[in-house]
Amino acid sequence: MKNWFRQHTRALRHTLLGLLRQPVSSLLNLLVIAIAAALPMLLWLLLASAGGVANRLPVEPQLTLFLKAERDAAATKQLEKALAARPELAKIRYVPRDEALRQLENATGTSGLTAGLGDNPLPDAFVLTLRGTAAAPLAALQAELGGHPLVAEIQADSAWAQRLQRLIELxxxxxxxxxxxxxxxxxxxxxxxxxxxxxxxxxxxxxxRLIGATDAFIRRPFIHFALVQGVLGGALACLLVWLMLARLNPAVVELARAYGQQFALQLPDWRVALCVVGATAALTLGGAWLAVWRHLRDFR
Incomplete structure (x- = not known):
């Protein structure tokens, strides 16, 4: 056991000294490995950040019917009953204009929006939630209700959220x-x-070979070289991704804040870094093992 440990320690020390003797070529090799590992890591973190936002969005197909101001209460009740009788609608919610104004003030963090207007400019609305997530019923219902005499405008509220989720899946x-x-x-x-x-x-x-060296003895320095390069390359990849995301995060936070949202890019934690370093080391070890196995056959 001591001899095995001493041989591996000697091979590891020899590998580190070899990297230090050729710093330029060693750094170039590490950069190639780091870039190859950083690209999927960066994409995965961006998808994880976007996925966290998408999970907070309403994904049920919804329509908002903005009603005309010139209408009577009886016609509004009749429209509500007609909507309640439709089997494709799972939920119907009436939003009066005063409630819509309060929601707008809470979302924007302002109050007294109508102080200079003299009247509430927002219309009354119905928020309709459809059953299922298919896009065809949503488009058909939007086209049908868009021509109703009481409807001033109709808007598909969650269509963009569904598009975002499809982009994340892509x-x-x-x-x-x-x-x-x-x-x-x-x-x-x-x-x-x-x-x-x-x-x-x-x-x-x-x-x-002539003096009786085994395959394991010949293979050992190459395996250690690949292992060291994999670990250092994976660590360098984590550092590059962390620097890029940390540089972008302040601008992303300010942009989200301008839209009244809270969003930040997810930085790699120790678990992500450990997975990246482990995967990079495993891949470099696999490449080294295959190369050594193939070429050692030529010496037999």
Missing amino acids: GRGLFDVLAVLLALTLLLVTGNAIRMQILTRREEIEVA
């Missing part, structure tokens, strides 16, 4: 594709780096 599909492509990139980059090291140390490996 982004998740892109994340899967990007993660697979960049994982293959890490395997190829690491495999090529190990292949070049094997070719430059070909004579040394042949001599080690």
